[in-house]
Amino acid sequence: MSVQNVLKLIKDNNIEWVDFRFVDLLGRAHHISLPAAEVDEATFENGVAFDGSSITGFRGIEESDMVMMPDTESVFIDPFTAHPTLNIMCNIHTPDGERYDRDPRSIAQKAEEYLQKSGVGTAAYFAPESEFFIFDDVRFETGINKSYFEVDSEEAFWNTARKEEGGNLGFKVRQKGGYVPVQPVDTQQDIRSEMCRLLMESGLRIERHHHEVATAGQGEINFRFDTLTKTADNLMKYKYIVHNTARQYGKVATFMPKPLFGDNGSGMHVHQSIFNGDTPLFYEKGGYANLSDLAMYYIGGILHHAPALIAITNPSTNSFKRLVPGYEAPVNLVFSKGNRSAAIRIPVAAVTPKGCRIEFRTPDSTANPYLAFAAMLLAGLDGIKNKLDPRALGYGPFDKNIYELSDAEKAEIRSVPGTLDEALDALEADHAFLTESGVFSEDFIKNYIELKRAEAKSVSIRIHPHEYSLYFDC
Incomplete structure (x- = not known):
């Protein structure tokens, strides 16, 4: 969309405010709103200034001036504001006009540019399945003398005897029993449908929605794939609309990977493929799951x-509460067709040549989507460059239930890191595939690891309530 078309959109829809947004290292969106009357062609040419020193992981106070450069392809009308508002995603530039090397959105765009320069293909397509919970109430506190959390949901199995409902209506979702039941067990059909309506109005192509496996309001909405940066933009829009629709209903939505103990967590399974123009590069009839050698090398890289x-x-300590055996958690670093216990699954049901893809099931929605998609693409491209065949490297295929293997067989399978610190150790030792291309800088990697180690330490030094159950009577 041209700048002139954006200005016309503002005029035709009586927009009062233009909301300029960017995403920080942790994947949180930030915004500054300008009166629509103050937005003109010069705004798009010169950008909007902000204080980078107030954003975690960005700049020090001595070099805090930064600029948001709006991307006219990312606009959508905000469905929640009382005053008509147009939202625009931005890249971050330094005052001298250079792309900021810690800007996640710029990193995503550089990954797409690297793909094109590599000669492998012209575009990488991504489609995340980002699961979430909708709760009725959430409370948490951590302090010197207390630490607890408590969440509640009208459909949770632990509320079969609750009296506060004014007459308990039953039909609760059993633990691990929430996969696609109809109403009245599924109490959130209407709220998910409203989320989908708003998502479609904002430009997303919605494919389906449903209740997910866990009790207490776990759901999933799937939207159509797109190119890397556009999909990351769409995921930010998706989370924004899910969060705010839940709030309008007097509820709260969370994409936290493991908010409940003993039930399934929320993942972000990421479907991905590479095309050269209109030609799908992951398809080859007759190969394993109809995958090409290029797709196999991509899997090997990941x-x-x-x-x-x-x-x-x-990238969170909570991520590794989900990545444990059971609960459909993809903890095994293998690939398989149709097997959801593998880190990489190749969908085979109703798949066309253009729909041929791989699904990396390990990620979750604490990830910054711009960084996560860029890193996955670079890992896959490194596999293609070095012809890392996952079959020769012992990564499968494994087409049986991995959880039912013998201990000796399981010992041959690599698992995901057990903690965030272990993953950060691995990133510290292995990041040339990210920096060799110039997409991620060494400064970015070092800064990112420092931020995440601080997070991990802040959790590890705190007293856990379960420790009282284990040790208080010693």
Whole structure:
């Protein structure tokens, strides 16, 4: 969309405010709103200034001036503001006009540019399946003398005897029993449909929505794939609309990977493929799951670099509460067709040549999508460059239930890192595939690891309530 078309959109829709947004290292969106009357062609040419020193992981106070440069392809009308508002995603530049090397959105764009320069293909397509919970109430506190969390949901199995409902209506979702039940068990059909309506109005092509496996309001909405940066933009839009629609219903949505103990967590399974123009490069009839050698090498790159990659695709301490055996958790660094216990699954049901793709099941939505998609693409391209065949490297295929293998067989399978610190150790030792191309800088990697180690330490030094159960009577 041209600048002139954006200005016309503002005029035709009586827009009062233009909201300029960017994403920080942690994947949180930030915004500054300008009166629509103050937005003209010069705004798009010169950008919008902001203080980078107030954003975690960006700049020091001595070099804090930064500029948001709006991307006219990312506009959508905000469905939640009382005053008509147009939202625009931005890249971050330094005052001298250079792309900021810690800007996640710029990193995503550089990854796409690297793909084109590599000669492998012209575009990489991504489609994340980002799961979430919708709760009725959430409370948490951590302090010197207390630490707890408590969440609640009208459909949770632990509320079969609750009296506060004014007459308990039953039909609760059993633990691990929430996969696609109809109403009245599924209490959130209407709220998910409203989310989808708003998502479609904002430009996303919605494919389906449904209740997910866990009790207490786990859901999933799938939207159509797109190119790397556009998909990351769409995921930010998706999370924004899910969060705010839940709030309008008096509820709260979270993409936290493991908010409940003993039930399935929320993942972000990422489908991905590479095209050369209109030609799908992952398809070859007769290959394993109809995959081409190029697709196999791509899989090899992801699995080979997975321990380091997971520091970016699963960047929270809570991520590793989900990545444990059971609960459909993809903890095994292998690939398979149709097997959901493998880190990489190749969908085979109703797949056309253009729909041929791989699904990396390990990521979750604490990941910054711009960084996660860029890192996955670079790992896959490194596999193609070095012809890392996952079959020769012992990564499968494994087409049986991995959880039912013998201990000796399981010992032959690599697993994901067990903690965030282990993943960060792997990233520290293995990141040339990210920096060799110039997409990620050494400064970015060092800064990212420092931020995430500080997060991990802040959790590890705190007293856990379960420790009282284990040790208080010693």
